[in-house]
Structure formats: C-alpha cells, structure tokens
Amino acid sequence: MNGSMKQEILFKMKSPYRDDFKIQGFRFGEGEKSVAIVGAMRGDEIQQQFTCSQVVKNLIELEKEGLILPGHEILVIPSANHFSMNINKRFWAMDNTDINRMFPGYDKGETTQRIAAALFEEVCGFKYGIQLASFYLPGEFIPHVRMMDTGFQNVKLAKKFGLPYVLIRKPRPYDTAVLNYNWQIFDTQAFSIYSGDTNTINKESAKVAWLSILRFLNSMKIIKKNIHDGFNSFVLSDVDLETVKSNQAGILYSMNSARDEVKKGDLLAKILDPFTGIVRSEIYSPVEGTIFFSHNHPLIHQNTVMYRIVKF
Amino acid sequence: MIKTIISEGLPVDEQLLIRKKVIQNGNSPKRICIVTGTHGDELEGQYVCFELIRRLNEDIRFLDGTVEVYPALNPLGVDSVTRGIPTFDLDMNRIFPGDPNGHLIEHTAFEIIQDLRGADMVIDIHASNIFLREMPQARINVQMSKKLIPYANLLNIDFIWIHDAATVLKSTLAHSLNVIKTPTIVVEMGIGMRMSRDYGNRLVDGIFNMMKKKKMWTGTISKDICKPILSTTGEVCYMNADASGIIIPSVSHSVDVKKGDLLCQIVDPFEGLVLQNVLSPVDGVVFTLRTYPVVYEGSLIARIFSKNTQIDNGENQ
Numbered sequence A: 001m002n003g004s005m006k007q008e009i010l011f012k013m014k015s016p017y018r019d020d021f022k023i024q025g026f027r028f029g030e031g032e033k034s035v036a037i038v039g040a041m042r043g044d045e046i047q048q049q050f051t052c053s054q055v056v057k058n059l060i061e062l063e064k065e066g067l068i069l070p071g072h073e074i075l076v077i078p079s080a081n082h083f084s085m086n087i088n089k090r091f092w093a094m095d096n097t098d099i100n101r102m103f104p105g106y107d108k109g110e111t112t113q114r115i116a117a118a119l120f121e122e123v124c125g126f127k128y129g130i131q132l133a134s135f136y137l138p139g140e141f142i143p144h145v146r147m148m149d150t151g152f153q154n155v156k157l158a159k160k161f162g163l164p165y166v167l168i169r170k171p172r173p174y175d176t177a178v179l180n181y182n183w184q185i186f187d188t189q190a191f192s193i194y195s196g197d198t199n200t201i202n203k204e205s206a207k208v209a210w211l212s213i214l215r216f217l218n219s220m221k222i223i224k225k226n227i228h229d230g231f232n233s234f235v236l237s238d239v240d241l242e243t244v245k246s247n248q249a250g251i252l253y254s255m256n257s258a259r260d261e262v263k264k265g266d267l268l269a270k271i272l273d274p275f276t277g278i279v280r281s282e283i284y285s286p287v288e289g290t291i292f293f294s295h296n297h298p299l300i301h302q303n304t305v306m307y308r309i310v311k312f
Numbered sequence B: 001m002i003k004t005i006i007s008e009g010l011p012v013d014e015q016l017l018i019r020k021k022v023i024q025n026g027n028s029p030k031r032i033c034i035v036t037g038t039h040g041d042e043l044e045g046q047y048v049c050f051e052l053i054r055r056l057n058e059d060i061r062f063l064d065g066t067v068e069v070y071p072a073l074n075p076l077g078v079d080s081v082t083r084g085i086p087t088f089d090l091d092m093n094r095i096f097p098g099d100p101n102g103h104l105i106e107h108t109a110f111e112i113i114q115d116l117r118g119a120d121m122v123i124d125i126h127a128s129n130i131f132l133r134e135m136p137q138a139r140i141n142v143q144m145s146k147k148l149i150p151y152a153n154l155l156n157i158d159f160i161w162i163h164d165a166a167t168v169l170k171s172t173l174a175h176s177l178n179v180i181k182t183p184t185i186v187v188e189m190g191i192g193m194r195m196s197r198d199y200g201n202r203l204v205d206g207i208f209n210m211m212k213k214k215k216m217w218t219g220t221i222s223k224d225i226c227k228p229i230l231s232t233t234g235e236v237c238y239m240n241a242d243a244s245g246i247i248i249p250s251v252s253h254s255v256d257v258k259k260g261d262l263l264c265q266i267v268d269p270f271e272g273l274v275l276q277n278v279l280s281p282v283d284g285v286v287f288t289l290r291t292y293p294v295v296y297e298g299s300l301i302a303r304i305f306s307k308n309t310q311i312d313n314g315e316n317q
C-alpha cells in the first residue's frame, strides 16, 4: 500500500501587509524521485495552474486505486506565484521581476531569487521535470513539448507525451536563467508543455495537456493508466517554421488560428484601418502547412510575427 | 539632425519611433553614442542628454567627430511611466541582441544593435529602479575590464564595479554590444522616477573629459574629475532584508559607515516592533541604498563597498 498524498508547504514567507506567501506541494508515492511538475510561475498562467490542478486531481484518484506504481515519488507544485495571480499581475507583485528568469536562484538574494532557490531545491534531483509554460509574447500555440538544445535533451522521451509536436529550440541569452535550462544542467530531463493559452482557461487544450502528462507517466511506468496513444509527435526546430509577419498595423481580422491547416496562397488574415475599416493588407500563406503559432490579440503592430507555420 | 532609426506602425494612428540626435563636426570618423531610456522609469539619463547636447550646441567648433544621443530606446515606456515595454510587459534589457525575424520588439532590439555597432564608445545610462538609490558608477563585465576601465576612469563617477562572468546577464544591450566589439560601459546613478542635476552634470563633465582623451573635443573640460574606486580593490557586501516590513533609514546614501553602525531598522507597523536592526558588517561606503520603504524578505537594502576587509555576515542580525 502506498502512502497517501501529502500536501506540504514548501516555502513560506511573511509579507508586510498581505497574508503569508506560500508555495504548496502535493507529493505522491515514495521512492525514487521520478517526476516533478511545476504549474504557474507567472500570475497570468491560469491555464497552466488549472492543468496542474487536474493532474493533482487525477493522481489523487489513481492513488486511491493503487495505480501509482511503487517506488516512485511524484511532486506537483501547481503555483509558485499566486501573489501576482490574485491581483492580476504577471510578474512578482512587489518588484515586477520574473521568477522564471531567476533560476537556479539564490537563497540569500532578492525575494524572487529566494523563491526560485526554494522552488529549485524542491524540484532538483528528479529524473523528469515538467513545466507548464507560457510564451513571453502574446499568442496561441498548437499544443507541444518544448526542449532546449543543451546537448542533454532526449527527444525520444519528449515524444512519449503524444502531443502533435516536439520543438527543439536553441537556447537564447535569457534562457540560462529559466527553470527548464537549469533542470537540464542539473541532470533532470526537462520538458516544457505549451498547451496554447494563457490568462484564460481553455478546457479543451488544458485537457490535451493534462492527458499528455498522464500519458507520459504511464509510459514511464510511474502510474498505470491507459490513455489513447496520442500523436506520433513531429519533431521540429526553429528552421522548420515559416514566419509570417505583418506589413501594416491596425485591427487584426484573423481567419485562421493555431492548429489550422492551410494551403499556399490561402488568405490568413486581414489588417484593417482602425478608423475606416478599409482593408490595409491581406495576409496570405506563403507555404502549405499547419499553423503552429498565431497572434491572437485584436490589434496588431507593424512588422511583428502573426503566424508561424509548420511546412508540410 | 534628428534621425529616426525605428518607425513601425502601432495599431491605431501612431508610429513607434526610436530617434537619435546626431551632432557632427570636423573630419574625425570617431563616434560616441549616449543611450538611455531602456527602462521607462529611469530618468537620470534625460538630464544628461539635454545638458550634453546643450553644451555641444554652444561650442560645436571644439567637436571633432560624431556624438549620437538616444534619449529613449523605450519611448512607449518613458512616456507612460512603465519600466518594461508596454503591452508586452517585458524588460527591454533582457531581449538583446534581438532577432531580425522575431516579434516587433525583438526586431527593434536587433535594429538598435545594428545602429550602435562600430561606435568607438557607447555609454548606456541607467538610473537603478524606483527602490534603490545608486552612487554614480560604471558596471563592467570582468572579461571587458582591461579595455573599458581606462575609459570608465574618465567619466567622473565614484565607483567602478567589475562583475564576475557568472553574474553577467547575456541578454543586455551592453553585453550584446561588447561581444561584437563595440565597447559599451553601463553607468548606473541616482534613482528611478527622479532626476538629479548634480549627478547629471558630473557625468556630462565626465563624457567631455572622455571625449578630450579620445581627441574628439578640444574645448575646456572640468578641472575636478573624480577618480572612481575600483571594486576589485575590496569587496562588495550585499545587505538583504531578513524580515518583511517597513524600513526606517538611519544613514544617508554615499556615506562612510563603520562596522556595527546601524543602517536602518525594519519595523512592524502593526505591532510597533523592530523586526531587524540592519548593521553594517564592514567599514565601507554605502553605494546603494534602498529608499522605498516596503520590503519583503530578500529585498535589497544596501550595498557597501569595503576596501580589502573580510566580510563577516554572521554579525548582522
């Protein structure tokens, strides 16, 4: 019989005027540190937190039925930044710093460095690390697993999530301070799951994300729960994505969004004059493929990325 | 002449404009660039831009070369009291060197780098943030220190802080320029949302002093140029809050303190209790001091530079 789920306060800090700030963890099973799952680190990562909550809910069920396999410890941290989420801020409530630019953290440093350090200490040393991530620019993605090309990444494992795509990305200068990168440097196989939405809950895409996590856990023999096979993930890198940029600014009238399949020459969107409604520009697909990313704000700047399309 | 280096459409009837003032005289191909306003809440650089251009206009005949002044790399931020880039909620100094095929802001960052590339010197002026006051100082990556310290020494600042390779952020403007061999010095001074004429005048004197050494300026320069302390001659000691509360300062900025001196108290306004007496662990000079009263555990309170003494953090309670 497995021990039952333990809800723990992993980090606690007094605030000057607000309630105490806490990071809560949900620990399942005992044994090898198998997988750590991290949800919202930014206040707008509501979808990410919701997805995590559904993973917790499923794991509680599975544990009751004895379906978390012996010898595995699973730690889920749905939120590391509700102080921002509760007041509709994206970054740390006090100084607007981004916890996901502070890893591996520093326990004697600034507040968010301390939060990152406490979080990293808890999630470090696990065999697998899963972060429910959001992109730093606004837009909608096709659900995918993202890995950084650090030389330590294992693409085969990423395909076990059964999401449509696995994106391998070259690290950028800021990446060295994000959780995913530091996990990999410290020998955890790290995966970032992008389910598509932020600042809202899209139950459909959230479900795709939490099922993919359960699928992965099943596949790694950490839990026993059969889930349909999912996709045979297509592995791509930045060069496989065709970028479509806006040649005008204005109101965006978009005909297509992430997941749509398009043919070369298809009309993707119109950019309208914000005063007269006259069409300033029609945006056509330069290739045949699937829309991987789409700008989803009704206003569009000039010369910015509207779509990224996976070429067939 | 004012040159527009970026003009991109915003959604409704406005262009995102990034502009520079170009002042040129004589035949020298030398070019220095003064950039600021990356962080929209940092304004100390605005006075420097104004005063530098004013003095150059007055005595343009003594200039031999080109001075380019970029008052606002993040114009939307400066105009809306926003530290980051409005609508993206991103720190502009974390997206360099940018990406020509990326999002508007990444593309903008890329273009800024292209515009500054090849300058003989870039001075990137910052003003801390709204929480901390900084003594006029240069921040230099250790890998660039040999090349940059001689110039930082000319800038009429108080302190040169050499940063370890491990603590250098690679996504900053300065780092991105230095790696493409465009020498760039970051100057931090003052505090966010304020402007101090005194600091501004000092740096302008320093810039003219540097131009003189670079043989770009034949006019007069200030006679009392301050020689900065180099951080490698001692140690930088960080003081972070151990408790969350309100700070009541006991020392003022830029002063010398002795080991054991009370820097400030962190107090609890509900209970009327002192939560922490923050004592200096060293003899030294307070070059960074928090002025914003509300602190969380971890909030930076002060940085003290001490000359060649051992730091003993154990005594701080």
Ligand SMILES: [Zn+2]
Pocket: B038, B039, B042, B126, B127, B128
């Ligand atoms: Zn700054």
